[in-house]
Amino acid sequence: MKKLYAVIGDPIAHSMSPLMHNDLFQFYGIDAHYQALQVKEQALADAVRGLKAINISGFNITIPHKVAVMPLLDEIDPLAQAIGAVNTVVNKEGNLIGYNTDGSGYVRGLQNYLADLQDKKVLIIGAGGAARAIYFTMAHEGVKHIDLANRTAEKAASLAHDCPYDVITKALTLSEAEDNLASYDLIIQTTSIGMVPKTECEPISLHNLRETAFVSDIIYNPFETLFLKNSRLKGAGTQNGLDMFVLQGALAFEKWTGIFPDTERMKKIVEKQLGGA
Template identity: 65%
Template sequence: MKKLFGVIGDPIAHSMSPLMHNDLFQRYNIDAHYFPFHVKKEDLSQAINGLKVLGISGFNVTVPHKVAIIPLLNEIDPLAKAIGAVNTVVNVDGKLIGYNTDGSGYVKALTEQVSSLKDKNVLMIGAGGAARGLFFSLSKEGVKRLDIANRTIEKAQELILDCPYAIEANALSKQEAESTLGEYDIIIQTTSIGMAPNVEEMPICLEKLKEDAFVSDIIYNPLETSLLRGAKQRGAAIQNGLDMFVFQGALAFELWTGIFPDTDRMRSIVQKQLGGK
């Protein structure tokens, strides 16, 4: 009997997850299909009940449901509980278990490019929902220092205090971060600044960027943001958000099937859909 998987969100038509996961099911000869489900905020509880009735084997969760879904699940993985958000659900004998593969997917993508994180000073730009998962996962990984630059310093301070893992971290204003930018080995941009259609926007001035720094932006539309373009011009190595998207999807696929999939294949499919090379 064909297994059912999917993704819930609002909006959902733009999601590239069905394309990616359905190709993987075909690649690994798994009799399954992955559907996008458009679920509005007010219909979330009813939708989860409906998915359980359908016998869904697993599903992804995207905006705006990553937090709201938590009380509707039977169990939450400790990391997802600490982050306070779920992006992947596995159905184990009728019991829905929530995980968060965003942060761990990002770390996996990052370590493909940066050999060791232990001795690195990292600056994270933004303290929103996306930053939370990344901050906790990088703290768990044990980076040397992990500072947060945010428009509202109080929000960055709250995120640092909420983290269950010991880490040297400071909350900075944008101006403070710009003046000390040369201290950081890795810069991670977690906000929507620079996303299409506002592609010329920059979250931070790169004047003091180290030449051998690594600059990462979780945005993948466009594939090269103004931030990444500017960093590349200054000699830095760069990474867009495509790898994070691919690896969080790969970790979700592994939770559902026990198979860690071909991430090069996944990346190629999404890049083709985005019109990139």
């Protein structure tokens, strides 16, 4: 019998997860299908009960349901519990178990570019859901020094206060981050600033960026944000958000099937859908 998988969110028509996962099922000879399902906030509880009732094998959760889905599940992985958001669910013998592969996917992708990540001095720009997943996961992985910069420093301070892992963190305003940019080995941009259609914006000035730094932006549409372009022109190494998107999906696929998939294949599918690299 064909296994069923899904992604739920609102909106959902833009999701490229069905393209990635259905290609992987075919590539690995797995009799399964992955479907995008639009679920309104008020219908989330009914939707989760329905997915459980039809014995769905697993599903992903995207905006705006990553937090609200948690009390509807039977079990939550400890890291996902700490992050306070779930993006992947596994059905294990009728029990729905929630995980967060966003932060793990990000860190896994970053390790393809940077060695000795634990020893880097890191700046994360933003204090939203993506920043929280990345910050908590990096702290969990043993990164020792991670500062947080946000338009409202109080929100960054609140995020630092919530972190249950041993890490040295300062909460900064964006202007303070700009002034101290030269002290960071790795700068991670987690906001929506620079995303299509507002591509002519940057979250902070890069005038103090040193050329030995590495700059990562979780946006992948456009492939190179203005922030990344200007970082590259100053000599820094750069990475866009495609690795995070692909690897969070790869880790979900592994939890469902036991197979860690071909991530280059996944990346090419997304690049083609977006019109090429």
